[in-house]
Amino acid sequence: MPKASKRQKEKKADFQKTKLKLGKGKQAANNATDTSFKAKTIALPQQSINADKSGKLVNSRNLTVADLALQLRHYSAGVRRDAVAGIKEILTLHPSLMLSAAPQLIPELSRCIGDDDGTVRKQLHLLLAWMLPEIPQQLLGPYHNTLLLYTTSALSHIYPEVRLDAIKVLDVCLDVLPHTATSGWQDAVFNMSKASTSTAANPVAAGPSTSAHQPHGERIMNCFLNLLGVTRRSGNAVSITATDLAPAAKLLILRSLRTFLSHALPATSSDGDAHPCRCPTWFFRSSFPSTAEFEHFESLLGKHTSSNRTRTLSVFASAAKDRSHPDVNSSSTTQASLPHWKDSEMSISTLMDLDSTSGTSVQQSDLYASLQAALSLSASAGNGSSGSHAAQSAALALYELLDPILLASFLDTAPAAFQPDLDLSHQVRGQNVGLSTPSQLIFEIIQLLLSLWRGASAPTSKARTSLANLLGHASIYFPFSSHTGTSTLSHKAKSLVVQMDLAYAELAALFAINAADSQKARYKFNVDVQVSAVAAFVSELLAVPVTEQGTVSLGSVSGSATSVLDADTFHALLPTLWFLLGAEHETLLDSLLAAYQAYSTQHRVKPILFEFLARAYLLSKLRAQTPFTQAESDRILQTLLSGLPRNLWEAASNSSGHAFAGLQLELLHFVLLLPSRPATLEFGKLVPFYWVTHPTKKVSGPGPFNKLPSLLRKLALDNSVLLQDCDGRLDKAISSARQSVIQSS
DSSP states (O other), X not given: OHHHHHHHHHHHHHTOOOOOOTTOOOOOOTTOOOOOOOOOOOOOTTOOTTOOOTTSOOOTTSOOXXXXXXXXXXXXXXXXXHHHHHHHHHHHHOTTHHHHSHHHHHHHHHHGGGOSOHHHHHHHHHHHHHHGGGSOHHHHGGGHHHHHHHHHHHHTOSSHHHHHHHHHHHHHHHHHOHHHHHTTHHHHHHHHHHHHTOOTTOOOSOOSOOSSSOOHHHHHHHHHHHHTTOOTTTTTSOOHHHHHSOHHHHHHHHXXXXXXXXXXXXXXXXXXXXXXXXXXXXXXXXXXXSHHHHHHHHHHSSHHHHSOOOOOHHHHHHHHHXXXXXXXXXXXXXXXXXXXXXXXXXXXXXXXXXXXXXXXEOOHHHHHHHHHHHHHHHHHTSSSSHHHHHHHHHHHHHHHHHHHXXXXXXXXXXXXXXXXXXXXXXXXXXXXXXXXXXXXXXXXXXXXXXXXXXXXXXXXXXXXXXXXXXXXHHHTTOSGGGGOOTTSBOHHHHHHHHHHHHHHHHHHHHHHHHSOGGGGGGOSSOHHHHHHHHHHHHHHHHTSOBOTTSOBEEEOTTSOOEEEOOHHHHHHHHHHHHHHHHHSHXXXXXXXXXXXXXXXXXXXXXXXXXXXXXXXXXXXXXXXXXXXXXXXXXXXXXXXXXXXHHHHHHHHHSGGGHHHHHHHHHHHHHHHTSSSOOSSOOGGGGHHHHEEEOTTTOOEEEOGGGGSOHHHHHHHHHHHHHTTTSOHHHHHHHHHHHHHHHHHO
């Protein structure tokens, strides 16, 4: 019975209609098929296969510049990366597009500086580093704002990796448009400096620029300060942001900041002699009692290599007439034989009372005051504008802002960079490896300090104390090259280590110049001891002989490091050398004279060192202060004249050495006008310079003097008049050279 009722219920359930509940629709059957569908459109802009591009410039993917510029805005990072690579490809295939497509590409590429994808930013940096230097400045000018605004926007991005990649783009912009990228940077430093010293009662002591258009330099400097953690709330305390930066990131920031300051700060030289092949003269300025005498000192060397002034033969004809030269009877005869020589008033009596103006010896304390006056005088006479003073004041203010960060970074990094018995190079096996990241960071810190102190004038007591504190911590590692094993270091890495030593030496000299005697006892940094150590290091540095390649192998105090002293490094070292000559000049002078004799004539350091030593000698013959005694000045002249015939021959024979030949001719002219002729000059060795006779072929002709430019060739003939009656063979050579000039004219 129960089974029959159950079957009936099941039969009724199959045909029973389900009652619908309120709010619910009818359910689909179990065997129902869903036939609904949705449709979407696919947009393919600028990708029509029917587009005719036969007359357009395309890359390997058949894309034009317009196509690639449009793909830079694509939502896919891969498409944007391929677009950047495609732009470089099409510009390489069609160089003409570098100019015609620049207005279309630069704004679109600038948008990608802050791209979220790292591969896109890397490709973009490589493209901009290759592309921007190839575009003329006139064409790039309208897009300066676009480039720098997007760069500063990326420098303040929320993601740190975007900010670091933007620094690489900034370095490219600094190379291409340095003036625009650095203009107005002082405002950011002054505003931040005022804000950091403001009291709590007046928290709004300084703010951003109120001008309608904030200069790009101010924006960029604000970004640098923010990256290093210097904010208006941080004050003088070291920010956590700066201490938490990875060494590689901090290295990238400090290196870029030093590049920025190299374009922003005015040069230390104030007299336009910043050329790396010429000796600067600004540090000689305070040795003279008046500006006119210093200007005369400047004109004694370089007059024929850097100006249009000429000499007249009438002066030397009169000198020859006084010496009863038989070949020159009057000035009119000589000028008739050389009609192209211009008239100008020049007299032997312009040498500022040689009998009564011999140099006087000065003490080390006098030299401190003298160089301090020279620094302030060179800074004030730079360009006569308030902008130069503002830059110097801003450099000092920036140093005070960065001092806590630089000191903390040095203390954190130095143990890793200078561990006992640890090579500064990467801990890898092999040759030609570079410096490790901590060592490079120490290098950038010291070079940044040097840049700021070179650009600063009249540092405050707080700045001097801060520098003394940092130099005190660094002095225990000096010389830094003593911690370097050079067996695996590359040539470039060795040069960086020596530059680090030389930068510390210059910092110690600058600190000694600016430190008053009454305040030296308060510093933990012993000035006298460090100056002696620096002088000993530089002396040993210069005492190493010349290598076969014509460079100078530099050894450290410990004898464990070697590198190369290039012309640029030596040029920057000259003010330090002049200061050290007043402190430890006996040993250092011997090293300088030995180094000069060791250099070959073709070496780039030789002309710089020659002019430096020549000007040091000239001080003893003018009314000027000099750290040398008369015997030491005579030693300098003897060294310069002993190799002059050979150096003059070699320099005049090569067009690259004509400037060096001009310096030697001008020193020789000065010396020949002195009351007594130099006994150390071998006049007979000057014969081949004027007239050459082949020993076997018996062929003769004019010497290398005839290869000099016209102005220097005239100076050589001027000196030939003063060289009469010095040597019989020389007189014959000069006479033959004169006849050759007359016949050729």
